[in-house]
Amino acid sequence: MDILTFLVDGLLIGFVYGIAAMGLTLIWGVMNVINLSHGPIIALGMFGIYFAATSLGVNPYVGVILVSFAGLLLGMLIYAIAIHRVINAPHLSTLLATFAVNMIIIGLGTTAFTTSAYNVDFSLGNISVGPVNTPTTRVIAALASVLVTGALYFFLYRTTLGKYVRAVTDNRAAAELMGIPSARILALSFGLGTMLAAIAGGLIATFFPFTILSGGAYELKSFVVGVMGGVGNPLGALIGGLILGTFEGVIPAFMPTSWVPVLEFILFVVILLVRPTGLLGAKK
Amino acid sequence: MSLKNLKNPGLWLTLVVVFILGVIPIINNKASAREETLTVLLSVILVSSLNILLGYTGYISFGHIVFYGMGGYVGLFLISVYGWSLWTAMAAGGLASGLLAFLLGSAILRLRGSYFALATIGINEAMRAFISNFEPFGGPTGISLNFQVYNQYGGAAQALWTIYYVVLALALGNILLSYLVKTSKFGLGLQAIREDEEAAEVMGVVTPSSKTWAYVLSAVLPGMVGVLFFFKNGNIEPGPAFRLHLSIELLVMVMLGGYGTIAGPVLGAFGYQRLRGLLLTSDLFKNIQLTVAGVLLLVIILFIPSGAVGWIRHRFPVTRRYLP
């Protein structure tokens, strides 16, 4: 394969990284909670479309839609049970509460699915443009990601509920004074974050095999992308995703693939140190 | 630190309990009990060292295990390549981890709250990925010791006992160290940082160096026991040496017992490892032990966020003097 194909493959998956990171930074931006159960929820999204395809026999893309609603509900449930009580407690409490959820999901998931690999048996062939040849599913995933980003912007900036979410992000106390039911808005925001994670998982599962532990890697990538794009900045997350995807696509042309994570995480720490608001600026 | 502080009954109670539990396998001369207790003692060391940074200073690290892995690698490298003795290698491992903490701390301790926590995750992952590529440390396959290396310690069986004695001594030493730090002027400065970093600075606490030294102090013992553990194992690989999950288990143990206290981390380590042992051997819970641990953690965070010892201290203020 030549470098152009690497580049396009990286760029396309970068869109999906963007969606995953958007879910993480949406929650972070709205309620200042870093969701350490992000990875397992991505993994649940993967299993969601697998079972939608095998048990219900639906098209994987219909599966993604089903999974997104399940992700929304699951997130609201997680918020109600695990987060709401400690939403104003020190960081350690919310970090560990979401990590407890992580352990619970991974434990149950391992029992139900073991840690062996699953694969959604699905292919739409390849698309060739000039010298570039790439699986159609990747192109669709990228397009779907753009669609989801657009929908999120529409929700945040064109609907009343979205306006409430932004108000709670800016100043929760003031929003409450104006009669906005902040607890419900926080639950909804957490649900939206997990919904995006589940969609990202579902889209990835259309072209990569996966295990219950696969989400962890994407959670870490979401951190990298999230701080790159700036906390609570959805468009920043998408652009950050594209940068990371391209980076991952191009680097193997210059050095062994195993160096990619080294560079990724060094970049992550360096961004935190020099520009904690993100290269593209935080939304707040 | 003044000597009158050493009269605290809570400190001695903690030391005596750990000593008795540590001596039981020696008296019974049972290898299986020794292995079980060794796991607990290693946790005690890792947790009470983490407590210096987390409990006293208020900085949440998700990468404490980096120092354990770093020490292990440096130690095994020196033993296998240069033929160092276990004891000098152990000292070198502690030193290497302390140095790493000094360098990292100078950079990342500027970050506050969640940002610091995230940076420690990044460092853990960067470290693991880097060591996987670092040929002198064996890259992805790591370092394995030749079986002959145990001969100079009286054979493998005897070496395991020797290591156990040293770990027990280090665990007791670490409890004493964490107590001395807490009751020292330096420790008071750390606690001021935990409560309000700006206010501490205005009162004259030199925060950058205090935080860095707290980080170094919390890193040295994990580096030393890292050498012992991986020497006992006979090999070290990037995955087990830098397991993010282990760092988080340590946080769970601190939370379980109560952070910022001396007895808390010890109680947390004992409690968590016992529970884990029970769950792993029970037919009913073997498969979902992670879920049970997760539910337990969630219940602690939601309902008793200050941990067992912290809860007692809050509920019965009289005990504050006796439960350091």
Added chain:
Amino acid sequence: MILQVSGVSKRFGGLQALSDVSFNLEEGRIMGLIGPNGAGKTTLFNCINGVYRPEEGRVVFRGQNITGNKTYHVAKMGLSRTHQIVRPLNDLTIRENVIVGACFGRENHSLGSAEKIADEVLEFVRLHERANQLAGSLNVGQKKRLEMARALAARPYLLLLDEVLAGLNASEITQMIGIVRDIRERGTTIIMIEHVMQAVMNVSDDILVLDFGKQIAFGTPEQVANDPKVIEAYLGDPTLAAELSGKKSSA
């Protein structure tokens, strides 16, 4: 001259918080720092003790240029302060709070000698009966005295007091004024930001008036109260203007 501030300016984005503030303060005096809300009083404190680095100007403390020095260096040189919004170390006891002040302040005490100083200072601010209580359990008035005790335990040459009277009731104000006078008696120079005009006019030797970040007057309480610029600045705030002119007639 214990403190020389010359041409200090500080900007936050588009807001000019301080412009060209200059004054000299002699040892052993009490200086009142007054001005309407948002005049830049706390910002001036923050520029003096190193929380902010001013864009322009110099701060010289006991002959040494401390402009932009770290707060902990400034504290160790003998400049302590209290906060307008109290910042107790909640999970430490009151005595421990004060010990922090003594241990890390100018005299750099060991824990043992710091304990003695803490007990002495706590008695001075009348908190000694609560010494072993957690700081988080105090009420606002007590927390203000704790702030003061921590700052005093450092044995500073210069003490910056940020609204120590705000939120106190009448008897607490009298008590606090007594404490401030006693501190000066012991040889510590004081700058105090205050809104309780009667009190600050009575207790201060010098008054500096800020308005929109500009220094509009500096002098004795009488000079300042008669300054037309000051009266104009306070005209927007009738009660303060009344208090000022009330002081003028009684002076």
